[in-house]
Amino acid sequence: MTSMQALSLGRYDVDGVAQYDIELRNLFKSYGSVTALEALDLTVPRGELLTLLGPSGCGKTTLLRLIAGLLKPSSGMVRIAGKNVTDMPAHRRNIGLVFQSYALFPHQTVAQNVGYGLRMRGVARNVVAQKVAEALALVRLERFAERYPSQLSGGQQQRVALARALILEPSVLLLDEPFAALDKALREEMQLEVRELQRNLGITTIFVTHDQEEALTISDRIAVMNAGRIEQIASPRTLYEEPETEFVLKFIGQSSIFPMQVEEVTDGVTALRNGAFTAETSGRDHGFLAGSKVNAAVRPGKMILSSERPSEACNCVEGKIVGAIYLGTITHYHIDTSAGTRAVVHSQNTEETAFLERLSTGDRVWVQWSPKNTLLFPA
Structure with a gap:
């Protein structure tokens, strides 16, 4: 024993x-x-x-x-x-x-x-x-x-x-x-x-x-x-x-938060708009009605950076790099977006993301994510 x-x-x-x-x-x-x-x-x-x-x-x-x-x-x-x-x-x-x-x-x-x-x-x-x-x-x-x-x-x-x-x-x-x-x-x-x-x-x-x-x-x-x-x-x-x-x-981890308005809710999909910027949520019922003011949040590891405009316009916002913090296996990118808020994107440093190393402060990028990764909260 x-x-x-x-x-x-x-x-x-x-x-x-x-x-x-x-x-x-x-x-x-x-x-x-x-x-x-x-x-x-x-x-x-x-x-x-x-x-x-x-x-x-x-x-x-x-x-x-x-x-x-x-x-x-x-x-x-x-x-x-x-x-x-x-x-x-x-x-x-x-x-x-x-x-x-x-x-x-x-x-x-x-x-x-x-x-x-x-x-x-x-x-x-x-x-x-x-x-x-x-x-x-x-x-x-x-x-x-x-x-x-x-x-x-x-x-x-x-x-x-x-x-x-x-x-x-x-x-x-x-x-x-x-x-x-x-x-x-x-x-x-x-x-x-x-x-x-x-x-x-x-x-x-x-x-x-x-x-x-x-x-x-x-x-x-x-x-x-x-x-x-x-x-x-x-x-x-x-x-x-x-x-x-x-x-x-906000207390558990980081997030990027976008002020939005609910446009419509159809078959479990909530459509959101902030000027020309549009987004959707899917996979869960947030309970918000059309016209509701909401905060749409996305975790930094759920977002993808691109140096070219993606073909899918929804859940995609243009921005400018204001900072990048290299942490070995991951880099934290800080992006000032056209939606008027700052996004934080955590990108794994792999061969697939090697192109991001050529980007520098001031470069234009696009931030994109899946509708299922959009979280909604009352504004």
């Missing part, structure tokens, strides 16, 4: 009766007249990694602290592993917490930091030693047991904090901006490590971040938050391809 299997024989692998490990019902939090979290419902199935994503002040950390028991809700219910814990103090909720600051004891060794929670519970010394060894093996820090936090890198300290949370075999794991202090390369490494560990253990996890790329990388589902409420909750792919609001569109 591996150390990972040994540790996971606790809370993680036991089938329970609860369908969800986390249930929030009509959860509300205010500070006087200021609403921090609107009445909110949320369920997280066992084994899922859900990310709370949003700008600073949107309520994501407040929500995490309500689940952890570090804050008391103004109203509503928190249920963990089938048990109502709304009025239960944090230390009795069996929650694993990892913060950006690590919160390690500088005067204690790695092993002592990891075993701290078990010692406070009065667990026998030999059992603590065994569990510490298993937890350190999970995060690949067996050789660092006798070192102090000051002798570790930022990534190693974060692994210690993670091991300290996991050793208690919590019902759920809560991670609050855990990689914010790490450089980009180490951050990406830790994202993959935590994701692999979470999947292997099958532990239900809520991860808080304001970094959209991190959320897309690590999550089963993402809840995009704005002004104390959830705008949309879905898989990373669905959020990117099918955003339900313009806020989600």
Whole structure:
């Protein structure tokens, strides 16, 4: 039996009766007249990694602290592993917490930091030693047991904090901006490590971040938050391809947005116009009537650049290159269009697109895309 299997024989692998490990019902939090979290419902199935994503002040950390028991809700219910814990103090909720600051004891060794929670519970010394060894093996820090936090890198300290949370075999794991202090390369490494560990253990996890790329990388589902409420909750792919609001569109990735008016809707095709510029959508019912003012949005990877006018005039707009950013396998082109807006086009650097390398700032180009890739939102 591996150390990972040994540790996971606790809370993680036991089938329970609860369908969800986390249930929030009509959860509300205010500070006087200021609403921090609107009445909110949320369920997280066992084994899922859900990310709370949003700008600073949107309520994501407040929500995490309500689940952890570090804050008391103004109203509503928190249920963990089938048990109502709304009025239960944090230390009795069996929650694993990892913060950006690590919160390690500088005067204690790695092993002592990891075993701290078990010692406070009065667990026998030999059992603590065994569990510490298993937890350190999970995060690949067996050789660092006798070192102090000051002798570790930022990534190693974060692994210690993670091991300290996991050793208690919590019902759920809560991670609050855990990689914010790490450089980009180490951050990406830790994202993959935590994701692999979470999947292997099958532990239900809520991860808080304001970094959209991190959320897309690590999550089963993402809840995009704005002004104390959830705008949309879905898989990373669905959020990117099918955003339900313009806020989600803009917060998850880039887009080119064109102000348009609906001309007609026929057989699932919505015809749009902005002066001489015309566009269509297809494949989905946006629910807009003729005459509606809308914003038509297109993701940068869905657009194609051409140095010659395409034969198909619809979903095609003329423009002028104002900038190009080369990023190795991809180039980001910024185009001022005749529709009065700036388009951003991400073009893969392949043999088929080699002609684009001959283009320079000020050159005329045409931007084109498929009707199925046009997203519509109220203007």
